[in-house]
Amino acid sequence: MSLLRTLTRFPRDTILSTSRRYAHTASAHRLPAKKLLWVVAGATLTVSSAFAVRQNTIRLDANVVPPIEPANKDPEFIIDPATGIQFPKTIKVASKVPLPMLSLVGVGVRTVSFLRIQVYSVGFYADLNNPRLKLEPSMTPDEKIQEIVRTCACEIRIVPTRNTPYSHLRDAFIRAITTRLRDGRKDGTTTEEEAIEAASPIRKLKTLFPNTALTKHSPLDIFLYPPTPGQPRVLTFRDLGSIESDWVAREFVLHYFEGEGPSPALKKMVIKAIESL
Template identity: 50%
Template sequence: MLQIFQPTTFRALSRNFSLSVARRAFHQQASRPLRSSAKPLVVGCALTVSALLAFQTTVHLDAALSEKSDETIDPATSIAFPNTLHITSKVPVPNFTLLGVGVRTVSFLGIRVYSVGFYADLDDPKLNVPKSASPDEKIEHIVRNSACVLRIMPTRNTSYSHLRDGFVRAIQARLQLCRKRQQLSSDEEFGVQSPFRKFKSMFPSTPLIKHTPLDILVTAPEPGQPRNLIVRDLGSVQNDWLAREFILAYFEGDGISPPLKKAVVEKLQDFGR
């Protein structure tokens, strides 16, 4: 497992980190009443409609069967997240376990912006989460010591730049908080500036269609190598502080998505060794 985090692997993973999302949409049209004088046409239309209905019924059943039991639905948005996330890549990466989902809302109107799922490599033998730790301590331990993924699923059509603005605000707030807590050395603060600028520049101003997943992966720590923060299809940056704190920002206090924080806390209550 550890060899996947060598520098060459980082670059290959950044280039090939991609997931495919399948969608199906079916539309029915109402037919106008036909005159009784056109009996052959009526018979033909009836057969055609019957065939279409049979086809649609078959497709509907196929769709129902594909609703796997290993998915978790965000109750606020009805968006589904796989309980096990398989990342398509030319280099081996771990399977990620879903720890919770939740909706991100903004403004006093409670507009739902996106659903988010938090995944981690719980099969990493080096993880060793203490069972006696508090849920918040378990979250921090997992983020600091294993590969993690945040899957962002917009609830409506948006843009990469709009999501970027939210991410940037979260990182800036995290910088201020770490300064206040004296958890950010001058060297760390200086070292994060260039990766932070690169992170901001990775996001284009192009649209992002609703329900399209945007996966943000943080690689596991490796001695002598900075952790990678990889944004699917857009690029990556290397910086331990930025990679770690980007994920931790989602769990500070009530969290960027309080339902996500609550779900992960509940999941981790009895987790550990």
């Protein structure tokens, strides 16, 4: 039986008692001090390692920060400096209808709690070559972002830093969209008709997510189709399903830019990128 397995079978008091007997034996036989320290320290280190092996479940609220990977020299990608996760500069969304190439506008990390735990990296893509897109120099950054989301095909790409339950993502999405609905009704930016029509798509949004986890570093693509006259806007969660609602589809993407947004780093990079547009 290995020393690790032997030590984990006994309580801490027994191990400390054993360490004292080592010390007594060393004194009686005049063992060198360095050997004694190695014996005691080795026992302590092995016990600590045993406890670490047992605690191998990482939860969303665990204070674990993944190591940052070396900078990628590939010019086709941008690295999130906070997590080391890379995003392609352009993406083409597969669809039955022709869709434009989307350009990466910005990336950032999403953190939660006062411990600043990293949950996922997020990238924002948009069809900046859309001829209908009208950005004026007099527009504020927030006005430009709203114009891009209202006019163009867009995508939010989420890449988790660890295995993340879909239920956590679902709850965060629902909180964000219901908060925007409540605030919009208060300040008059959302009409009562829009609020009533949004109720059913929000209920459907709750049902899209399975009772499993999104695997670490596996992207979740949330694609906002461009507006089509006479039809509600479509928001598709890749491999999960879609909802059809002008208000929900648009506001879901815009919530990433409300105030500082879920990722201040994302909004900061997006603003910097569109300043010259």
